Amino acid sequence: MFFTNAENINDEIIHGQVKGIGIFEEDKEVFNVRIGMTFDEIKEILGEPTYINTLEQNEESELAYGTWTIVYDTGGYEVEFVSKTENGPIDTVYLWGKN
Numbered sequence: 001m002f003f004t005n006a007e008n009i010n011d012e013i014i015h016g017q018v019k020g021i022g023i024f025e026e027d028k029e030v031f032n033v034r035i036g037m038t039f040d041e042i043k044e045i046l047g048e049p050t051y052i053n054t055l056e057q058n059e060e061s062e063l064a065y066g067t068w069t070i071v072y073d074t075g076g077y078e079v080e081f082v083s084k085t086e087n088g089p090i091d092t093v094y095l096w097g098k099n
Contacts, residue, residue, distance in 0.1 A: 001021070001022040001023075001024070002018050002020075002021055002022075003018070003019050003020035003021070003022065004016040004017060004018050004019060005017055005019055018097070019096070019097050020094055020095060020096045020097060021094070021095045022063075022092060022093070022094050023035065023092065023093040023094075023095075024091065024092050028093070030079065030093050030095070031045070031046060031072075031079065032045050032046075033045055033046065033081065033090075033093070035089075035090055035091060035092070035093060036089045036090065036091075037088060037089060037090060038083075038087050038088030038089055038090075039068075039070055039081070039083065039086075039087045039088045039090070040087060040088070041088070042070065042081055042088075042090070043070075046072055049070040049071055049072050050071050050072055050073040050078070051070075051071050052068070052069070052070050052071075053068065053069040053070075053071070054068060054086075055067070055068060063094070064080075064082060066084065067082050067083060067084055067092075068082075068083050068084075068085065068086050068087075069081065069082050069083075076097070076098060077095055077096055077097045077098055078094075078095075078096045078098070079093065079094070079095055079096075080093070080094040080095075080096065081093055082094070
């Protein structure tokens, strides 16, 4: 799924730029991490995340509400792994551009 900054102005869609990508399909792989892995398995591959968000920290998020997330900052974008439980398995990966 692509997330853009497109706008709807007077029922006309003004096309925008891609700002993020959501990956939901089972067994898809990003940075050697497959959907279905646990947070511990991801940390073994990528090291410690830049930050971890708990259920409470994700309460205000439209996309992450009711989930746990670990996030890696790669410089140009962030990779966010999402799980319904504290340690996984993950069911979603988001790639968010920083620009």
